[in-house]
Structures are given as C-alpha cells and as structure tokens.
Amino acid sequence: PTQYLTSQSESNISEVVAPMVGTFYTSAPGAEPYVAVGDEVGEETVVCIIEAMKIMNEVKAETKGKIVEILVENGTAVEYGQPLFSVEASEE
Secondary structure (H helix, E strand, O other), rough: OOOOOOOHHHHHHEEOOOOOOOEEEEEOOOOOOOOOOOOOOOOEEEEEEEOOOOOEEEEEEEOOOOEEEOOOOOOOOEEOOEEEEEEEEOOO
C-alpha cells in the first residue's frame, strides 16, 4: 500500500465530528459562542450544541488543542460524522 506523506502542519490536525444528525449551533440561544478560532480546548470542552428532536446535545472536543477552523455555519443541518471543527493538537 502506498503511504501518503502529510506535512507536519497537517498531521497534528484532528476533527471534531457530529455525533448525530441535527442542527448545529455555536452557542446556547442568546449566549456567546462556546469556542472561536484560536481558542484552546480540552477533552471535556463543550464546543457546540446539536439540536435533535428538540433536545439540545452538547458536543465536547474530545481532544486537546487549538481550534483552527469552524467548518459549519451556525444554524446549519449536519449529518452524522460530518466534520464540525478542525483542532490542532497541542504539543505535550
């Protein structure tokens, strides 16, 4: 099998993916967004909410690092497994 080499900058990028189908929200109604590009997150950091069947489900980063990109617009419908955030792993 062919091994594809990725540059160092890409190899430590992981994605936070949608754990369910629903509507993506960057914050609770009327509140500040949970995270912004450049924010440091930990495994337990809540990064967004996905509303499914009128239930608000908090989504945690499940990784440690820095948010480098928000891949979904607020209020957008998302699919199971869809990437929501790109996170650059912190050096440990």
